[in-house]
Amino acid sequence: MHHMLTGPFLFGALVVAIAFIVVATTRFKLHPFLALLITAYGMGLCGGLSPAQTITALTGGFGKTVGYIGIVIACGCIIGIVLEKSGCALVLGEMMLRLIGRKRAVLAMSCTGALVSIPVFCDSGYVILSPLNRSLARQTGLSLATFAVALSMGLYATHCLVPPTPGPLAVAGELRADMGTVILLGLLVVVPVVVTTLAYAQFAGRRIFIDPNQGVPSPPIASQAEARPAHGAFAAFSPILFPVLFIAAKSVADFPGRPLGDGVRRAGLGLLGEPNTALALGVLLAWFVVRRHGCETFSSWCGDGLRDAGTIILITAAGGAFGSVLRETPLAKLLGDGLASLDLGRWNILLPFIVAAGLKTAIGSSTVAMITTASLISPLLPSMGLATGFGPALTTLAIASGGMMVSHANDSFFWVIAQLSRMTVAQGYCLITVASAVAGLTGIAVVLLLSLMLL
Numbered sequence: 001m002h003h004m005l006t007g008p009f010l011f012g013a014l015v016v017a018i019a020f021i022v023v024a025t026t027r028f029k030l031h032p033f034l035a036l037l038i039t040a041y042g043m044g045l046c047g048g049l050s051p052a053q054t055i056t057a058l059t060g061g062f063g064k065t066v067g068y069i070g071i072v073i074a075c076g077c078i079i080g081i082v083l084e085k086s087g088c089a090l091v092l093g094e095m096m097l098r099l100i101g102r103k104r105a106v107l108a109m110s111c112t113g114a115l116v117s118i119p120v121f122c123d124s125g126y127v128i129l130s131p132l133n134r135s136l137a138r139q140t141g142l143s144l145a146t147f148a149v150a151l152s153m154g155l156y157a158t159h160c161l162v163p164p165t166p167g168p169l170a171v172a173g174e175l176r177a178d179m180g181t182v183i184l185l186g187l188l189v190v191v192p193v194v195v196t197t198l199a200y201a202q203f204a205g206r207r208i209f210i211d212p213n214q215g216v217p218s219p220p221i222a223s224q225a226e227a228r229p230a231h232g233a234f235a236a237f238s239p240i241l242f243p244v245l246f247i248a249a250k251s252v253a254d255f256p257g258r259p260l261g262d263g264v265r266r267a268g269l270g271l272l273g274e275p276n277t278a279l280a281l282g283v284l285l286a287w288f289v290v291r292r293h294g295c296e297t298f299s300s301w302c303g304d305g306l307r308d309a310g311t312i313i314l315i316t317a318a319g320g321a322f323g324s325v326l327r328e329t330p331l332a333k334l335l336g337d338g339l340a341s342l343d344l345g346r347w348n349i350l351l352p353f354i355v356a357a358g359l360k361t362a363i364g365s366s367t368v369a370m371i372t373t374a375s376l377i378s379p380l381l382p383s384m385g386l387a388t389g390f391g392p393a394l395t396t397l398a399i400a401s402g403g404m405m406v407s408h409a410n411d412s413f414f415w416v417i418a419q420l421s422r423m424t425v426a427q428g429y430c431l432i433t434v435a436s437a438v439a440g441l442t443g444i445a446v447v448l449l450l451s452l453m454l455l
Contacts, residue, residue: 006334007334010046010047010329010330010331010334013042013043013046013047014043014326014362017039017042017043018408018409018410020035020038020039020042021035021036021425022425022426022429024038025424025425025426026425026426032315032318032415032425033311033314033315033318035425036315036318036319036321036322036409037058037318037321039322039409040061040318040321040324040325041054041058041325043322043325043326043329044057044329047325047326047328047329047330047331048329048330049325049328049329053328054325054328057321057324057325057327058321058324058325059321060324061317061320061321061322061323061324061325061327062317062318062320062321062324063317064320064324065317065319065320065321065412066313066317066320069123069124069313069316069317069412069416070313071276071279071280072123072124072127072275072276072279073123073309073313073316073416074305074306074309074313075276075279075280075282076124076128076130076279076309077127077305077306077309077312078283078286078301078305078306078309079128079131079240079279079282079283079286079305080127080130080131080134080305081301081304081305081308082283082287082289082290082298082302082305083131083135083236083239083240083286084131084134085304086289086290088236088239088289088290089134089135089236090135090139091233091236092131092132092233092236092237092240093132093135093136093138093139094139095233095237096108096132096136097139097140102140105136105140105142105147106142106146106147106150106198106201106205107150107198108136109129109132109133109136109147109150109151110150110154110198111154112132112151112154113125113126113129113151113153113154113155113156113157114154114155114158114190114194115158116128116129116155116244117154117156117157117158117159117165118158118162118164118165118248118251120247120248121159121275122152122156122159122165122413123316123412123413123416124247124279125155126151126152126413126416127279127420128240128243128244128279128282130420130421131240132240133147133148133151133421134147134212135212138213142205143205143206143209143210143211143212144210144211144212144421144422145204145208145209145210145423145427145431146201146202146204146205146206147201147212148201148210148417148420148421148431148432149197149200149201149204149431149432149435150197150198152413152417152432153193153194153197153198153200153201153435153436153438153439154194154197156404156407156413156436156439157193157194157197157404157439157443158186159366160400160401160403160404160443161186161187161189161190161193161397161400161401161443162182162183162186162187163179163182163183163186164251164254166367167366167367167370167371167400168182168186168370168396168397168400170367170370170374171370171371171373171396171400172393172396174371174374174375175377175378175392175395177393177395177396178393181390181393182393182396185390185393185394185397185450186397186400188450189397189443189446189447192442192445192446193439193442193443195442196438196442197438197439197442200434200435200438201435204431204435208427208431210421210422210423210427235289236289238289239282239283239285239286239289240282242278242281242282243275243279243281243282244278246269246272246273246277246278246281247273247274247278249269249273250270250272250273250274253265253266253270253273254266254270311419312415312416312419312420315415316412316415316416316419317412318415319364319409319410319411319414319415320364320412322364322409322410323363323365323368323410323411323412326362326363326364326410327365327368331362331363332359332362332363332372348384348385348386349386349394349395349398349448349451350398350444350448351377351380351384352377352398352399352402353398353399353401353402353440353444353447354402355373355376355377355399355402356369356370356373356398356399356400356401356402356403357402357403357405357406357440358402359372359373359402360402360403360405360406361405361406361408363410364408364409364411365411365412366403366404366407366411366413369402369403370399370400370402370403373399373403374396377395377399381395385455386455389454389455390450390455391455394447394450394451394454397443397447397450398444398447401440401441401443401444401447402440402444403440404436404439404440404443405437405440405441406433406434406436406437406440407432407433407436408428408429408432408433409425414428417432418432
């Protein structure tokens with residue numbers, strides 16, 4: 001079996017696997033959960049893993065993804081349904097539109113995503129902001145696709161490019177890049193990425209219409225009218241705002257200089273700012289905001305939220321299992337070794353980008369692709385002329401740009417967006433996968449420009 005495992009064979013298998021997921025889900029209407037499970041088994045066995053290794057990788061990846069995202073999605077879906085059915089989402093949407101104006105609602109979501117994702121993981125950020133997204137789409141009459149791409153790419157840009165999210169943080173550490181420089185240059189790169197993905201969101205949204213009312217019944221007019229005076233904008237916002245603030249505070253408390261001190265305060269923020277706790281607190285706040293609807297109503301809304309969450313968690317975890325199986329095959333190593341032997345002279349900064357992009361596309365996780373690339377590239381920095389000055393920081397951002405290329409079926413974030421926005425798999429590829437390519441290419445273009453000026 002092992003003599004077959006050349007690079008071309010494994011890449012061929014990966015292409016077939018991705019094609020299978022798209023065709024099975026669109027043409028034969030196979031549920032994405034089953035399509036991903038079948039593909040994960042197939043890739044493991046084709047990739048030279050024994051049946052036992054395949055199952056270990058598959059269940060391990062599945063469990064890890066559920067552990068990491070399960071409670072967050074469950075609580076996020078409850079908050080979403082409660083805000084939706086109590087009329088709070090309407091109040092929120094109207095407030096945002098008053099503040100920003102109807103014309104700029106999509107820009108607002110993109111910028112909100114970019115800000116929120118600095119402290120919050122992009123998956124959690126998307127779950128938290130999803131009800132607001134749907135509400136704005138409903139009120140502007142635009143396709144939900146436009147808002148989904150704008151929000152997800154805003155989140156994705158800072159998630160990949162700006163520490164303290166784990167990916168760029170780990171890469172900067174591995175390459176000994178100055179953290180402050182990475183943050184400042186990262187924020188600089190984020191701006192054009194947000195601009196190009198926003199343009200793509202508006203372009204794609206005109207071509208693909210996803211009805212924001214689909215799948216979620218609008219609350220009856222009477223209850224909306226009652227809801228309006230009862231929930232001020234601040235109350236309606238609190239279940240979304242406080243989890244984000246707690247998570248942000250924990251990020252600041254964990255900075256190397258311990259700016260908020262050590263001891264009890266940091267431990268307290270460590271508990272409150274952990275995404276699982278923060279979103280559970282969001283659910284309590286949501287209950288407090290809508291408590292006059294009664295406990296029974298709240299409980300039935302929770303049930304609705306959890307029904308939605310179950311499907312999303314299972315599909316996301318199956319995506320995680322597929323990614324985990326791919327990481328166990330020799331694919332990543334073959335790819336890394338093959339690319340690391342290239343020499344691009346003046347354009348050397350492209351090499352870390354190409355390696356990270358190849359790994360991200362192959363194995364699905366931006367963070368894992370970025371950290372793996374950093375460990376491959378780190379010893380090569382001196383020979384590439386990138387070990388001094390701005391070199392390490394720009395290499396970090398080149399790897400981060402590669403880490404955005406491209407989000408598809410083996411990435412759990414892809415499934416979070418597709419499921420919460422009611423996209424089919426084919427629409428997901430047109431919207432999320434292409435948008436993530438636009439994001440990554442914009443990122444590396446800006447990094448190249450910076451390297452020509454700073455190196």
